[in-house]
Amino acid sequence: MQARDPLEMLIEELGDPEFQEALDKLVALVKALNKSGLLDVLLAMADEEVVSRLSSMLMTTGTMKLADNIEALTRAAGEVAQALSEPVEPVPPSELVYSLRDPEVLRGLARLLAVLRALGRT
Amino acid sequence: MEKILVLGAGTGGLVAANLLASHGYKVTLIERSDTHLFQPGMLWIAFQGHSPSRYTRPVKDLVRPGVELVKGSVAGIDLGDRLVYLADGRIFTYTTLIIALGAQLDYEAVPGHRELVERYGDFYSGAQAAARMWSHLRELVRGRLVIAAADPLYKCPPAPHKAAFLAAHTLRRMGRLDSVEVHLALPFLHEYPSEVVARIVAPKLEEAGVNVSTLFTVESIDVDKGRIYSLEGEEIDFSLAAVIPVHRGPSVKVEPGEVLDEDGFVKVDRYKLNVEGYDDAYAIGDASNAPTSKTGVTAHLGAEVVVDRIMGLDSRFNGRTNCPIVANGEASFVISSYDYPPVPVKFSRFKRMLEDLFIASYWSSLKYPERWAPIFRAYFNATDPRVISGGW
Numbered sequence: 466m467q468a469r470d471p472l473e474m475l476i477e478e479l480g481d482p483e484f485q486e487a488l489d490k491l492v493a494l495v496k497a498l499n500k501s502g503l504l505d506v507l508l509a510m511a512d513e514e515v516v517s518r519l520s521s522m523l524m525t526t527g528t529m530k531l532a533d534n535i536e537a538l539t540r541a542a543g544e545v546a547q548a549l550s551e552p553v554e555p556v557p558p559s560e561l562v563y564s565l566r567d568p569e570v571l572r573g574l575a576r577l578l579a580v581l582r583a584l585g586r587t
Numbered sequence: 588m589e590k591i592l593v594l595g596a597g598t599g600g601l602v603a604a605n606l607l608a609s610h611g612y613k614v615t616l617i618e619r620s621d622t623h624l625f626q627p628g629m630l631w632i633a634f635q636g637h638s639p640s641r642y643t644r645p646v647k648d649l650v651r652p653g654v655e656l657v658k659g660s661v662a663g664i665d666l667g668d669r670l671v672y673l674a675d676g677r678i679f680t681y682t683t684l685i686i687a688l689g690a691q692l693d694y695e696a697v698p699g700h701r702e703l704v705e706r707y708g709d710f711y712s713g714a715q716a717a718a719r720m721w722s723h724l725r726e727l728v729r730g731r732l733v734i735a736a737a738d739p740l741y742k743c744p745p746a747p748h749k750a751a752f753l754a755a756h757t758l759r760r761m762g763r764l765d766s767v768e769v770h771l772a773l774p775f776l777h778e779y780p781s782e783v784v785a786r787i788v789a790p791k792l793e794e795a796g797v798n799v800s801t802l803f804t805v806e807s808i809d810v811d812k813g814r815i816y817s818l819e820g821e822e823i824d825f826s827l828a829a830v831i832p833v834h835r836g837p838s839v840k841v842e843p844g845e846v847l848d849e850d851g852f853v854k855v856d857r858y859k860l861n862v863e864g865y866d867d868a869y870a871i872g873d874a875s876n877a878p879t880s881k882t883g884v885t886a887h888l889g890a891e892v893v894v895d896r897i898m899g900l901d902s903r904f905n906g907r908t909n910c911p912i913v914a915n916g917e918a919s920f921v922i923s924s925y926d927y928p929p930v931p932v933k934f935s936r937f938k939r940m941l942e943d944l945f946i947a948s949y950w951s952s953l954k955y956p957e958r959w960a961p962i963f964r965a966y967f968n969a970t971d972p973r974v975i976s977g978g979w
Binding site for chain 1: 936938958961965968970971979
């Protein structure tokens with residue numbers, strides 16, 4: 466098979482209406498980015514030192530662990546947010562000990578202790 | 588005038604050649620194939636029916652200006668006289684040599700293996716063989732799919748696990764996991780060489796419906812009977828099977844022969860990656876005997892170290908691995924280094940997304956390694972086995 470002339474291939478591509486439409490959109494996007502000044506920001510960011518600093522700031526052991534557990538965190542936050550929206554009655558100190566019979570409260574306490582231990586490690 | 592010769596346009600060879608070119612060096616890269624294959628892609632071709640074209644690119648599109656690409660098959664290396672012989676008789680001289688010829692797969696070591704791979708394909712010997720495996724898997728309505736290995740040393744230690752996960756996922760989607768058993772037969776004491784990783788992988792395999800045999804090293808295969816025999820004296824019947832072949836060092840005559848170990852891998856200083864006894868020749872990736880996993884990540888990181896050293900910097904390779912284990916919608920990584928055995932890394936959807944990003948960046952990271960270096964460095968520092976020893 467003979468290799469095709471790249472120029473010939475490009476000319477053929479240019480005649481494709483879908484290519485035209487895509488190109489129009491791309492030009493519109495680049496113009497909009499340029500007008501807003503974002504293109505200048507992107508160009509300045511595409512610098513090895515900036516990328517290096519940004520990467521080492523965004524990718525740390527902490528952020529890696531955070532991202533890895535984001536589902537557990539948002540699930541817990543969602544439950545807490547819902548609990549906050551529900552009305553509660555003040556618990557008198559004499560009845561506090563009865564609350565501790567609730568298995569959910571006990572699990573919550575165990576979680577709080579685990580959180581305290583994790584905080585102690587930092 | 589410095590004359591740098593890179594042998595092999597796999598991951599390590601391309602990263603080394605392109606990185607050197609980005610620093611202004613003139614490099615000659617010798618490669619026998621026109622096509623570069625993203626090797627983990629074979630798993631997706633074989634067990635999920637992906638198109639091979641997704642994982643292959645012409646080598647010429649992956650080299651930068653400044654890299655002279657020579658098509659040819661390396662037949663011999665003379666380290667004393669600094670000469671490289673090609674099979675067609677051409678001879679190249681060098682001032683610095685980087686051997687990145689990969690490992691060769693030996694389908695003759697196990698009786699019946701050649702016949703097995705010719706009939707069913709596998710996920711090691713190329714995109715075509717992987718496509719052949721897929722054409723058989725899609726027809727498999729009942730019976731047993733066996734994924735096994737002929738030796739504990741092979742490229743990408745979690746590859747058989749990934750194969751089993753992907754195959755089980757496909758069969759489940761086809762509604763055939765009740766009539767087709769996915770069986771993973773491993774030459775290890777546990778579900779993974781590292782017990783820490785085995786404890787994390789085992790429950791996931793069970794969840795995926797994969798059955799596992801341990802201490803099963805393939806000794807021979809009877810393709811017509813559909814039976815695999817192990818070195819340990821066990822046997823297992825199959826309807827379809829893929830056996831990871833024995834790996835050896837590159838099939839190249841090297842002078843002096845003492846620089847090769849008994850399996851033909853090039854003996855190197857594990858930190859500086861120079862060929863033992865030579866400071867003008869390096870070996871990276873699967874071709875070397877560096878005591879770490881044979882993976883694309885180690886080849887890439889090794890190439891960076893060698894380029895630094897050629898530039899006069901005292902970089903050292905720490906044997907870091909980052910082998911992804913992909914299960915349904917989740918992934919884990921086998922993270923270790925020379926000084927740290929694998930740390931416990933749990934499966935998560937975030938890690939699966941990270942693996943997607945690594946795959947997406949693959950072609951770009953081969954051609955423009957210096958652009959990706961700071962990003963990869965940040966990732967490897969953040970997930971250094973020393974700092975995440977407690978787990979991730």
